[in-house]
Amino acid sequence: MPDRREIDIEVMRYNPETDSEPHMQTFRVPFDEDTSVLMGLQYIKDHLDGSLTFRWSCRMAVCGSCGKMVNGVPKLSCKAFLRAYYPGKLRIEPLEHFPIVRDLAVDQTDFLEKLEAVKPWIIRKEEKPLSEGTYLQTPEEMADYQQFSSCINCLLCYSACPQYGLDNAFTGPAALSLLHRYNADSRDEGKSERMPLVNSEEGVWGCTLVGYCSEVCPKQVDPAAAVNRNKVNSTMDYFLRFLTPRGGVDS
Amino acid sequence: MTARNTYVRPMTGWYRRNPHFVAYMLRELTAVFLAAYAGMLLAGVIALSRGPEAYAAFQEFLASPLSVGLHVLIFIAAVYNAYTWFRISPKAMPPIKLAGKRVPDRVIVVSQFAGCAGVFIVMLLLAGGL
Ligand code: SF4
Ligand code: FES
Numbered sequence: 023m024p025d026r027r028e029i030d031i032e033v034m035r036y037n038p039e040t041d042s043e044p045h046m047q048t049f050r051v052p053f054d055e056d057t058s059v060l061m062g063l064q065y066i067k068d069h070l071d072g073s074l075t076f077r078w079s080c081r082m083a084v085c086g087s088c089g090k091m092v093n094g095v096p097k098l099s100c101k102a103f104l105r106a107y108y109p110g111k112l113r114i115e116p117l118e119h120f121p122i123v124r125d126l127a128v129d130q131t132d133f134l135e136k137l138e139a140v141k142p143w144i145i146r147k148e149e150k151p152l153s154e155g156t157y158l159q160t161p162e163e164m165a166d167y168q169q170f171s172s173c174i175n176c177l178l179c180y181s182a183c184p185q186y187g188l189d190n191a192f193t194g195p196a197a198l199s200l201l202h203r204y205n206a207d208s209r210d211e212g213k214s215e216r217m218p219l220v221n222s223e224e225g226v227w228g229c230t231l232v233g234y235c236s237e238v239c240p241k242q243v244d245p246a247a248a249v250n251r252n253k254v255n256s257t258m259d260y261f262l263r264f265l266t267p268r269g270g271v272d273s
Numbered sequence: 274m275t276a277r278n279t280y281v282r283p284m285t286g287w288y289r290r291n292p293h294f295v296a297y298m299l300r301e302l303t304a305v306f307l308a309a310y311a312g313m314l315l316a317g318v319i320a321l322s323r324g325p326e327a328y329a330a331f332q333e334f335l336a337s338p339l340s341v342g343l344h345v346l347i348f349i350a351a352v353y354n355a356y357t358w359f360r361i362s363p364k365a366m367p368p369i370k371l372a373g374k375r376v377p378d379r380v381i382v383v384s385q386f387a388g389c390a391g392v393f394i395v396m397l398l399l400a401g402g403l
Contacts, residue, residue: 230301
């Protein structure tokens with residue numbers, strides 16, 4: 023056990039019962055090659071201050087609940103390592119652009135409502151009975167949406183999006199990526215139900231292609247691509263409605 | 274259910290907080306230079322319509338150090354603007370498929386730069402040689 027170094031972790035604290043605004047508090051934490059930022063926070067909670075509040079679950083970049091700002095960059099704290107910041111220090115804040123509930127925990131309600139609004143499930147005009155078997159799809163058809171289905175709802179992309187920070191009416195990167203994931207699925211027939219949201223100011227047109235969302239995404243979803251390809255779809259939808267009897271892309 | 278006593282952080286100075294946002298704001302700023310260039314071209318057309326004297330005055334302005342400096346600035350802004358958009362353009366277009374396979378983003382970006390360099394060289398040759 024030769025490798026036992028220490029690093030300073032500065033954490034944003036906010037107690038909704040007593041504080042009018044957040045403040046920073048510094049802890050000194052031992053670490054080695056394998057200590058993740060999340061483990062650093064757990065060390066603080068277990069040994070230094072049991073009241074420190076933050077979310078986590080899987081510790082392996084799957085559940086999407088441990089997102090934090092680490093030195094100003096949105097990161098999954100279980101996928102970032104303390105050694106990468108040594109000999110400097112870390113400044114850990116709750117995910118940007120979300121209201122702080124307590125310490126590092128943010129209120130995700132707004133995102134959850136947006137996620138529901140994009141109808142992230144397969145919509146069929148008519149469900150086929152179970153007896154007829156599953157809906158088939160070729161590998162090529164699957165490739166059209168697969169990357170967008172990797173989203174773990176970690177919200178890093180929302181913290182990377184100044185448009186969402188400035189006006190949270192914007193549906194935002196992950197919800198629009200998931201909308202696209204279903205629109206691009208050959209088994210889905212719900213495009214016309216989702217297009218009004220795509221077309222609105224709160225939909226893809228709220229995006230000015232800052233592009234940082236795609237850089238911070240830990241799952242290579244590339245939300246900026248999902249959003250901006252739908253600007254093309256939205257434009258097509260607009261013109262097609264004059265040309266087709268019932269209007270819209272999939273009629 | 275946002276009745277909890279939550280704290281919302283202010284957005285003041287957000288564009289200074291991260292190098293990505295600085296680069297984004299610079300990209301947006303280049304639009305001002307491009308608009309200035311369009312304005313200059315328009316001034317030329319107006320001068321032309323007003324007769325030979327006005328046009329000669331416009332040409333004189335073009336040759337002035339002020340105009341040359343401005344053109345250099347606008348050229349740099351235009352190159353930066355093109356560079357930023359070329360880099361993100363694969364995100365803004367539907368995926369291109371060749372023989373059933375998706376063309377990688379990098380190939381799209383590089384071919385845009387190559388195409389641009391090609392046009393630039395042809396124009397230099399035309400201006401110089403022919
Ligand atoms: S798109 Fe990427 S960054 Fe955004 S919530 Fe999904 S996994 Fe996280
Ligand atoms: S704890 Fe699950 S993604 Fe980090």
